[in-house]
Amino acid sequence: MSVAGKPVSERVLxxxxxxxxxxxxxLNKWHSWRGYTTADAYYDASIEYFACRNATGxxxxxxxxxxxxxxxxxxxxxxxLVTRDMTxxxxxxxxxxxxxxxxxxxxDDGTIFHLSQGEYRLCAYGRHLAWLLAATLGFDVxxxxxxxxxxxxxxxxPTSCAILKDMGLDGIENxxxxxxxxxxxxxxxxxxxxxxxxxxxxxxxERRFAENLWDRLFEAGRxxxxxxxxxxxxxxxxxxxxxxxxxxxxxxADQVVRPGRARSPYELGLGWLVDLEKANFNGxxxxxxxxxxxxxxxxxxxxxxxxxxxxxxxxxxxxxxxxVGFVTSAMWSPVAKQNIALATVKAPYGNNESNLHAEIYYQxxxxxxxxxxxxxxxxxxxxxxxxxxxTPPADY
Amino acid sequence: xxxxxxIVIGAGHNGLTNAAFLAKAGLKVVVLEKNDYIGxxxxxxxxxxxxxxxxxxxxxxxxxxxxxxxxxxxxxGLQVTPYGGSVTFMRNGDYLGSYWDHEVAHREMAxxxxxxxxxxxxxxxxxxxxxxxxxxxxxxxxxxxxSFRYRxxxxxxxxxxxxxxxxxxxxxxxxxxxxxxxxxxxxxFFECDVIKASLAGSGIxxxxxxxxxxxxxxxxxxxxxxxxxxxxGAWGFARGGMGGVSNAIAxxxxxxxxxxRKEAEVQQIIVRNGKAAGVALASGEEVSAPxxxxxxxxxxxxxxxxxxxxxxSRFLERVRNFHIRGSSGKLNIALDGxxxxxxLPKGSSLMHSDMHFIDSLERIERAxxxxxxxxxxxxxYVDMLIPTLTDPTMAPPGxxxxxxxxxxxxxxxxxxxxxxxxRDAFGKTVIDQISEYSPDFxxxxxxxxxxxxxxxxxxxxxxxxxxxxGELTMDQLMFNRPIPGFAQYRxxxxxxxxxxSSTHPGGGVMAAPGANAAREILADLKRPNTVxxxxxxx
Numbered sequence: 020m021s022v023a024g025k026p027v028s029e030r031v032l033x034x035x036x037x038x039x040x041x042x043x044x045x046l047n048k049w050h051s052w053r054g055y056t057t058a059d060a061y062y063d064a065s066i067e068y069f070a071c072r073n074a075t076g077x078x079x080x081x082x083x084x085x086x087x088x089x090x091x092x093x094x095x096x097x098x099x100l101v102t103r104d105m106t107x108x109x110x111x112x113x114x115x116x117x118x119x120x121x122x123x124x125x126x127d128d129g130t131i132f133h134l135s136q137g138e139y140r141l142c143a144y145g146r147h148l149a150w151l152l153a154a155t156l157g158f159d160v161x162x163x164x165x166x167x168x169x170x171x172x173x174x175x176x177p178t179s180c181a182i183l184k185d186m187g188l189d190g191i192e193n194x195x196x197x198x199x200x201x202x203x204x205x206x207x208x209x210x211x212x213x214x215x216x217x218x219x220x221x222x223x224x225e226r227r228f229a230e231n232l233w234d235r236l237f238e239a240g241r242x243x244x245x246x247x248x249x250x251x252x253x254x255x256x257x258x259x260x261x262x263x264x265x266x267x268x269x270x271x272a273d274q275v276v277r278p279g280r281a282r283s284p285y286e287l288g289l290g291w292l293v294d295l296e297k298a299n300f301n302g303x304x305x306x307x308x309x310x311x312x313x314x315x316x317x318x319x320x321x322x323x324x325x326x327x328x329x330x331x332x333x334x335x336x337x338x339x340x341x342x343v344g345f346v347t348s349a350m351w352s353p354v355a356k357q358n359i360a361l362a363t364v365k366a367p368y369g370n371n372e373s374n375l376h377a378e379i380y381y382q383x384x385x386x387x388x389x390x391x392x393x394x395x396x397x398x399x400x401x402x403x404x405x406x407x408x409x410t411p412p413a414d415y
Numbered sequence: 416x417x418x419x420x421x422i423v424i425g426a427g428h429n430g431l432t433n434a435a436f437l438a439k440a441g442l443k444v445v446v447l448e449k450n451d452y453i454g455x456x457x458x459x460x461x462x463x464x465x466x467x468x469x470x471x472x473x474x475x476x477x478x479x480x481x482x483x484x485x486x487x488x489x490x491x492g493l494q495v496t497p498y499g500g501s502v503t504f505m506r507n508g509d510y511l512g513s514y515w516d517h518e519v520a521h522r523e524m525a526x527x528x529x530x531x532x533x534x535x536x537x538x539x540x541x542x543x544x545x546x547x548x549x550x551x552x553x554x555x556x557x558x559x560x561x562s563f564r565y566r567x568x569x570x571x572x573x574x575x576x577x578x579x580x581x582x583x584x585x586x587x588x589x590x591x592x593x594x595x596x597x598x599x600x601x602x603x604f605f606e607c608d609v610i611k612a613s614l615a616g617s618g619i620x621x622x623x624x625x626x627x628x629x630x631x632x633x634x635x636x637x638x639x640x641x642x643x644x645x646x647x648g649a650w651g652f653a654r655g656g657m658g659g660v661s662n663a664i665a666x667x668x669x670x671x672x673x674x675x676r677k678e679a680e681v682q683q684i685i686v687r688n689g690k691a692a693g694v695a696l697a698s699g700e701e702v703s704a705p706x707x708x709x710x711x712x713x714x715x716x717x718x719x720x721x722x723x724x725x726x727x728s729r730f731l732e733r734v735r736n737f738h739i740r741g742s743s744g745k746l747n748i749a750l751d752g753x754x755x756x757x758x759l760p761k762g763s764s765l766m767h768s769d770m771h772f773i774d775s776l777e778r779i780e781r782a783x784x785x786x787x788x789x790x791x792x793x794x795x796y797v798d799m800l801i802p803t804l805t806d807p808t809m810a811p812p813g814x815x816x817x818x819x820x821x822x823x824x825x826x827x828x829x830x831x832x833x834x835x836x837x838r839d840a841f842g843k844t845v846i847d848q849i850s851e852y853s854p855d856f857x858x859x860x861x862x863x864x865x866x867x868x869x870x871x872x873x874x875x876x877x878x879x880x881x882x883x884x885g886e887l888t889m890d891q892l893m894f895n896r897p898i899p900g901f902a903q904y905r906x907x908x909x910x911x912x913x914x915x916s917s918t919h920p921g922g923g924v925m926a927a928p929g930a931n932a933a934r935e936i937l938a939d940l941k942r943p944n945t946v947x948x949x950x951x952x953x
Contacts, residue, residue, distance in 0.1 A: 023509055026760045027522045054518030122584065146521070149534035149604075164529055273537040276544050277953070278582050 031056045034081035035170035035229035039237075043247040050250065053146070053166075055082035058249035065353070067252035071215050072354050072402075074244025074415075075176035077236065078214075078253050080221070081229075084146050085169050088139040090160035097131060097139060099300050100154055102284055102293040108133050113197045113210050117284050117292050118150075123305030124272035124281035126150060127265055128289070130212060132199055140165075140223075144265040150273065154301070170229035174236065175219030175256070177406055178243040181414035183209070183220060186239035191220070192411030207232065214253060216260020218406045243415070258348045259355060259402035261321050263287060268319065268347040268361050279316065283309055286317040286366070317344075318369035321401065322377070322394040324358040327351060330377040330392065335362050339376050339391050343368040346377060352401055358392075359401045371396050419443045419674075421706035421936070422694055423914070424681045424720070425876070427455025428478075430710030431664040431675075432929030433914040433936075435486050437706075438671035439945040440937050445702065446673065447694065449680035453665055455710075455875050456882065457924045459658025459809075463749040463862040466816055467809040469656040470747045470864060471875065472882070473800060473818040474498075476641030476650040477925035478660060481554060481947040486667040493663035494654040497643040498805050500768035502759065503613040504852045510758045511609045511774075512765045528607035538604040538614075544585055545592050546639045546647060547952055548577055549920070553640070553927045554949045556935060557894040557902045557919045593889055597635050598626040598776050608775040615776055616769075616798060619822060621882040621922065623740035625783030626776045630888040637887055637923065647952075655808045660924055684709070684716075684911065686725040691910030694720075705910050706936060710929070712884035713737050713897040713917035715876060716906070730907055733898045737917070738886040741826035741868030741879030742786060746819040746845050748863050753801070753815055754849075754856040770799040772848050786823030791841045791867075796822045797848060814861075821845050826868040826879035833869040841867055883922025884915050893919060904932035905939075912936055 032055045034040070040058055048059040057079065060067060070076040088097065098105040101116040108114040110133050117128045129143030141151075151162045174183065183191045188202050188209060199210035206228060213219035224232050237245055257264065265271055272281040283306060284293050295307050309315055324330050329351050335344040344364030352359045360377065368375065375394040380387055406412055419442075423434040426448035434444045452458065456471035475495050483493070499515030511527055514520040525532035551573075558570030578586060592600065597618025601611040617638035618624075618631040625631070643649040653659035665675055680697040684707055693703035709716040717726060717734045759765055773779055773796050782792035798820040803810045810816045821841075828837055842865035850856050868880025877884065885891055894902045897917040904912050914932035916922035934946040 023527045026763075027512075027519060027526055029514065029516070029519050029764055031518070032522075051518060054522055122582070146533045146536070148532070149530050149537065152530055274540050276540050276547065278580050278585065281582075 034079055035226045036079045036081065036172070036233050038230060039233045040079055040247060048249070052082040052250070053084065057082060058247070060249040060251050061247045064249060064251035064255070067246055067248040068255045068353070070244060070246035071176040071217065071219075071248055071252065071256055073177065074246070075174060075179045075182055075240055076215075076246055076248030076252060078173040078175065078248045080171045080173050082166070083171065084143045085164070085166045086141045086148070086151060087163045087165045088141055088160060089137060090158070091137060092158040092160045093137045093139055096155065096158040096160040097141075098298060099158075100151070101131070102300055102302065102306070104294040104297040105131070106297070110135050111199055113199055113212050115292070117287075117289055119284065119302030119306070120272045121302060121305065122272075122281070123283050123302035123309060124275075125269060125284055125287060125289075126272045128263065132210060134199070134208070145271050168226055170224050170226050170232070172222045172232065172236065173213050173215075173219060173253075174222060175213045175215040175217055175248070177218055177413070178240070178245075178415045179219050180412040182236065182240040182243050182245060185243070186235055194220075195410045196408055214260070214262055215256035216262065216400055216402055216407060217256070217404060218409070218412050255350055258350050258359065258361065259352050259400070261361070261400040263319070263361070264348065268363075282317060282319075283315060285309055285315045286319065288319040315366045317363050318366045320362050320364055320369045321397050322346075322360045322362050322375070323397050323401070324360055324377050324379075325393040326390065327358055328379045328381045328390060328392065329358065330360045330379045333360070333377040333379050335364050335394065336376045336378065336391070337368045337373040343373070343375070355401045357401060360394075362394075369396060417700070417702045419445050419702065419704040421708060422447060422702055422704040423708045423710060424684075424694065425455060425710035425915070426453035426661070426665070426675055426677070427710050427875075427915070428457040428661050428664060428924055428926050429914050429916060429929035430455070430708070431661055431668055432482060432486070432926040433708050433710065433933045434673050435664055435668040435671060436930055436933035436945045437936060438668055438673035440942045442942070444668070444673040446668070446675045447679040447681055447696070447702070448675065448677050449876070450874070451678050453675060453677065454658045454661035456877065457657045457661045458875075459656030462747065462864050465811050466749040466814070466862070467656045468747040468816060468864065469653075469658070469802065469818055470866070471745065471871070472657045472924050473802070473820065474650045475653045475657065475660060475924055476638075476643060476648075477923035478641070479554060479925060479927050479930070480642065480645075481950055482926045482930050485945070485947040486664060488663040488667060491663040491666035491670070493659050495643060495651040496654060496805055497646065497649050497651040498767055499649070500765060501613060501771065502765040502768055503609055503771045503774055504756070504758060505609055505774040508758060511613050512763070513613060513768070514764065524610060527610060528605070531605045531607045531610045534604045541588060542635070542639060543647070544581070545589060545636050548589065549636055550640050550647075550952060551577060551949060552893070553920045553925065554930065554947070556904065556931050557896070559900070559903065560894055561900070592632050594629055595632045596627045596629050597631040598780075600632040600635070601776070608777075612773060612775050612779060613771065615779060616771060616796060619779065619783075619796065620798060620820065621743060622886055623742040623786065623823075624886075624888070626779045628783075633889065633892070634887050637921065641923070641925075652802050652806050654806055656802070656806075657924065664926070681720055684721050686722065686908055686911075689909060691908055706912065706940075707910060708912045708914050708932060708936065709906075710915045711876060712739060712878050712881075712915050713913060714739055714878045716913060716915075725908060727907065730898065730901075737897055738888065738891060739878045739881045739884065739917070740886060741871070741881050742823050743880065743882060744791065744821045744824035744841060744868065745866040745871075746821060746842055746863060747866070748817040748819065749810065749861040750815040750817055750859045751861050752813060752859050753804075754853040754859055756853050758852060766801070767804050768800075770797075772797055772799075772852060782823055786825050789825050789827060789829035791824045791844060792822065793844060795845060795848060797845055799849065819845055819849070824867055824880075826872075833867050838865050838867050838869070841865060884917040885921070887921050892921065896921065904935045
């Protein structure tokens with residue numbers, strides 16, 4: 020009867036690891052991520068967070084949108100799509116990238132895996148098939164969504180390499196950051212990537228191998244502190260790493276309604292991803308102009324804030340009177356022992372000469388108080404351990 | 416004793432709203448209604464024992480929350496419950512659902528086209544951009560672009576500022592949007608027929624435009640610019656039917672000391688010394704007031720209940736040229752039980768949503784061709800709902816009321832005037848279409864009220880049965896609505912005002928025209944304003 024496939028369920032979808040994540044989820048705390056049930060926390064967010072900083076945390080990233088990009092023009096297509104030079108990303112390498120609309124505003128960020136010659140996987144937070152297909156005009160390339168077909172786990176933390184070795188992934192210790200390799204006759208792809216700013220890997224399999232992968236991994240990690248990690252813990256780790264979250268720290272340009280709410284890569288502190296020297300790419304003209312004229316309106320800054328009150332949803336002031344921006348992500352960092360935040364401020368104020376302050380509201384026994392806390396603009400990630408880059412990494 | 420500060424002609428929701436704000440300001444007001452019930456097209460009627468029909472308008476979104484609040488309509492009994500989603504049944508046995516839940520909606524669209532499911536995001540953002548633009552002007556009097564008065568210049572600048580605030584691309588898009596067709600607009604985002612068909616309905620409902628007629632994209636906006644509790648674009652049911660809206664406004668009016676007289680049909684607006692002086696009723700009675708407000712559409716106001724001698728001929732010519740074309744009909748059905756739609760999964764939430772039975776823009780365009788040929792559409796666009804799945808007050812438990820808005824339906828047939836036989840054949844066309852997707856539907860029918868433009872005009876005075884009291888095309892919007900130079904609710908005769916949907920911002924159960932007109936009247940009387948300002952989205 021049905022021409023377009025069987026009716027969709029109105030129930031929230033289950034990821035390929037649901038049988039395992041539901042077993043592990045003692046709190047029964049879930050949220051819907053792109054329609055898939057995803058754990059907020061399994062036992063306690065801070066314990067899970069410390070697992071990924073001290074041992075290994077495992078995050079189910081199946082709902083991440085995934086596209087398979089193949090064809091003779093795959094490289095040329097991607098090079099026109101994103102702002103960075105894709106010709107430098109050889110097979111077996113992964114690139115973090117952003118792509119812009121014609122006005123040079125960021126549609127999304129994501130990672131591009133060069134699986135083999137002419138074959139790529141693009142992973143993004145948002146869903147962009149309409150944009151990606153429109154951009155195929157003139158290229159001999161095929162773009163297919165494979166979100167539901169590919170299951171993936173992030174395995175993050177100081178013991179992650181040792182666990183993967185114990186799992187039998189021979190030579191995994193030689194995989195460099197942003198490298199990818201295959202095991203099990205190509206059935207398992209492992210990339211040294213992640214959203215925690217720490218030593219870590221991401222494991223990718225076809226959906227049917229998912230449960231087996233989980234079981235092998237947890238068996239191998241039993242003695243090395245492996246734990247399932249929910250979205251709350253991951254969010255803490257990514258803020259410490261200074262990673263931006265789409266729809267939190269910036270709004271994808273194709274969702275923007277109000278004028279001036281979209282951001283260029285420069286405005287997001289991602290100017291290092293823009294290569295104006297390479298061949299033409301989407302948004303190049305606008306970005307070249309923005310750079311030449313210094314016309315960026317906004318600046319994304321990493322802030323270390325005085326005191327210990329998290330600056331969630333705070334206004335940022337130059338001095339203590341002039342409002343110049345707002346915080347998009349904030350937390351007390353347990354590893355850095357710092358009060359940290361990602362904030363958007365008007366471009367001229369993103370420096371320490373501006374004497375930035377955060378207006379912080381905090382609650383104690385129901386009563387609200389307010390403090391104006393001094394902010395220091397920092398360049399480096401709040402958490403950036405050497406093990407993140409060490410090859411081979413230590414066992415713990 | 417037959418003397419008032421103001422007379423409002425017609426107890427539709429705009430007339431009642433206008434009167435309520437005048438009464439709130441302390442004026443002695445009477446609303447004169449020709450029927451023995453109030454509400455006009457926002458009405459609940461028991462036309463089958465124990466069944467309450469929303470027999471004209473049937474859903475609520477546009478009613479301005481500022482008015483809801485200012486007239487304290489909650490205390491006067493109005494409750495609006497949101498409902499969500501829609502379903503479009505397809506000829507091949509499949510269907511396209513649009514679900515309340517964003518993710519389920521995406522998944523369902525992706526079942527038909529993954530491209531379109533992702534394209535919806537940009538469509539929604541661009542459409543919201545246009546929606547926000549117009550929402551700012553709903554509770555404002557349109558500026559006169561030829562005037563140099565301070566307030567007109569100020570208001571023109573406000574429009575200009577809203578335009579200039581947009582990004583360059585958005586300005587280009589806006590200029591295109593206001594004149595393009597809904598079909599062309601949708602074609603720019605989507606590739607899948609049924610997805611386009613399901614979204615196009617909002618671009619044609621209530622208008623004599625087809626999906627590829629220029630100007631129909633704006634009509635989409637007119638259906639998206641409402642809200643339920645700040646949820647922009649959402650629609651809801653007024654508990655107890657759409658009469659709940661009119662009854663609550665009437666109750667507010669009476670609480671402010673205003674009067675309503677039913678079965679008091681106005682035959683003539685009396686003009687003395689170039690000023691409005693009152694009205695003469697069909698009964699021969701005269702009611703006097705220095706302010707007369709007409710909630711009749713602009714054609715009926717100036718051509719039916721006024722003496723042409725009191726008006727200038729160029730003005731009357733413009734009134735005659737005002738487009739107010741009938742394009743729709745309505746079936747109201749009492750059901751002995753809930754019909755089943757076998758294409759839908761058991762327990763589907765889509766049963767609570769709008770249902771449509773036409774799955775491509777081409778079919779809708781063909782339906783429009785029938786209208787041009789002066790017949791009702793053989794394969795119509797039906798917007799069908801079963802409010803009793805949400806509202807327990809409209810039918811006995813387990814029984815249902817079904818509302819079917821039908822397009823296209825011409826005001827006059829190729830064979831001449833509508834006859835009762837034509838009307839019944841029109842009704843059969845609709846029932847047959849629904850039956851194709853619901854085999855048990857016909858057997859559940861207890862009573863049907865069929866309304867063609869003929870009934871809509873005769874019973875509630877909508878010229879040609881046009882639900883918006885005038886086409887919503889660019890030439891008849893903002894400062895051109897209803898007549899260029901007369902968009903600020905004042906008629907050419909001193910003391911005479913217009914407050915119907917023929918005026919800005921147009922049709923729908925919005926109450927904004929009634930409120931805007933009241934603000935102008937109070938300004939002329941140098942009375943304190945009682946009409947609220949726009950809440951503002953930001």
